[in-house]
Amino acid sequence: VGGQIATLQFEGQNGLLDLGWGHPDPSLLPVRAWNTATTNTLTTFGWKALAYGNAAGPGPLIEWLQTHLEAERESGADGHDFFISAGASHALSLLTSTMTVPGDIVLVDSPTYHFALRIFADAPVELMAAPTDSSGIHPGRTEELLLRLKRDGRRPAMLYIVPTFANPTGRSLSDERRRALVDLSARTHLTIVEDDTYRELAYESPAPESLWHLDRRLGCGAAVLRVGSFSKTVAPGLRLGWINAQRDVVRRLTQIGYVDSGGGVNHSTAMTMATFGRSGAYTEHLSHIRKEYRLRRDTLVAALGEVEDFVTIPKPLGGWFLWLSLPEGVTARTLEARSRRHGVAFAQGSQFFVANAGGHSQIRLSFSLFSPEQLVDAASRLSAALVEAVAG
Numbered sequence: 272v273g274g275q276i277a278t279l280q281f282e283g284q285n286g287l288l289d290l291g292w293g294h295p296d297p298s299l300l301p302v303r304a305w306n307t308a309t310t311n312t313l314t315t316f317g318w319k320a321l322a323y324g325n326a327a328g329p330g331p332l333i334e335w336l337q338t339h340l341e342a343e344r345e346s347g348a349d350g351h352d353f354f355i356s357a358g359a360s361h362a363l364s365l366l367t368s369t370m371t372v373p374g375d376i377v378l379v380d381s382p383t384y385h386f387a388l389r390i391f392a393d394a395p396v397e398l399m400a401a402p403t404d405s406s407g408i409h410p411g412r413t414e415e416l417l418l419r420l421k422r423d424g425r426r427p428a429m430l431y432i433v434p435t436f437a438n439p440t441g442r443s444l445s446d447e448r449r450r451a452l453v454d455l456s457a458r459t460h461l462t463i464v465e466d467d468t469y470r471e472l473a474y475e476s477p478a479p480e481s482l483w484h485l486d487r488r489l490g491c492g493a494a495v496l497r498v499g500s501f502s503k504t505v506a507p508g509l510r511l512g513w514i515n516a517q518r519d520v521v522r523r524l525t526q527i528g529y530v531d532s533g534g535g536v537n538h539s540t541a542m543t544m545a546t547f548g549r550s551g552a553y554t555e556h557l558s559h560i561r562k563e564y565r566l567r568r569d570t571l572v573a574a575l576g577e578v579e580d581f582v583t584i585p586k587p588l589g590g591w592f593l594w595l596s597l598p599e600g601v602t603a604r605t606l607e608a609r610s611r612r613h614g615v616a617f618a619q620g621s622q623f624f625v626a627n628a629g630g631h632s633q634i635r636l637s638f639s640l641f642s643p644e645q646l647v648d649a650a651s652r653l654s655a656a657l658v659e660a661v662a663g
């Protein structure tokens with residue numbers, strides 16, 4: 272306490288309501304329940320919670336997770352199709368290093384999760400936007416692109432997509448396109464990396480079926496890898512998530528040098544997560560935060576009603592984000608400066624596109640970090656900045 276070195280990645284700036292961060296409201300982190308789970312883990316498992324763990328992740332967590340996903344009709348996996356990772360970001364980094372070779376192409380949706388673009392860019396691969404239209408990624412045109420790339424001797428190693436309650440748009444891909452993508456993967460062997468981080472944060476009806484599960488249910492034989500995370504549902508500081516993959520991929524992951532050497536990543540946290548899940552604390556917490564984030568979404572959407580003349584306010588059915596298209600002549604960059612003067616900030620749209628090739632008049636607002644009262648305040652500050660920007 273009081274040291275020189277930061278404790279957190281992000282601490283709020285005085286008075287600024289920064290809706291650019293996709294972070295949880297600190298008051299919704301399960302401090303007490305996690306404390307109980309930690310104590311119970313040590314009581315139940317003793318030294319086994321503190322030893323080197325199984326390379327693919329500890330049995331208690333994988334077994335609970337599988338049962339939980341099964342109950343959600345989302346498993347499609349047996350225990351050997353899981354690899355516990357240090358969160359979704361780590362999973363993406365691991366998959367990039369195991370599934371690609373230098374010079375490969377990684378296809379991505381547009382817009383897409385900006386830090387995934389950063390993670391892929393750490394590898395010697397070329398990032399390329401897959402064709403999209405107003406409904407998201409376009410399977411037919413993506414297939415044409417694959418053929419063109421193949422003719423040119425290029426190898427598209429994988430396609431990255433957040434099809435459910437996407438970051439940054441909050442949208443979900445239609446069932447028809449999900450099927451078409453799974454079918455495309457089965458026919459062309461294109462690996463699809465499905466980032467399923469927001470699945471559990473569904474506010475209306477259950478989330479659409481994952482590509483992973485769809486493929487398993489229909490027996491398509493597609494190459495879908497699903498990435499999950501406990502960052503949004505429990506806490507980002509756990510740095511805990513998982514990969515669902517075919518067994519040979521799981522085997523390759525367990526053979527990575529530092530996994531082979533040190534065992535499963537984040538073993539003690541994974542064991543505590545197993546306790547948190549098995550005790551029912553996870554489902555209880557999830558139903559609490561679903562209500563809270565739904566309220567925040569509704570509050571921000573309603574409060575932005577004031578600026579409806581300028582922008583259409585989408586109402587995402589899950590996740591943490593609103594994606595707004597700005598009025599004619601207003602760019603995210605110019606609005607940013609004005610907004611900050613009014614004490615509000617957002618994520619500029621262009622960072623969610625490969626090479627910033629789009630999104631210049633779009634912004635992402637996250638409703639996860641602030642209280643409903645603060646969101647009302649943020650919306651009125653943003654409205655004021657928008658009115659000014661439109662007036663020029």
Ligand SMILES: Cc1ncc(COP(=O)(O)O)c(C=O)c1O
Pocket residue numbers: 293357358359360361384433438466468499500501502507510511512
């Ligand atoms: C789509 C998506 N994937 C992955 C992550 C990061 O997940 P983790 O904290 O598990 O690394 C985020 C967090 O913002 C996200 O929005």
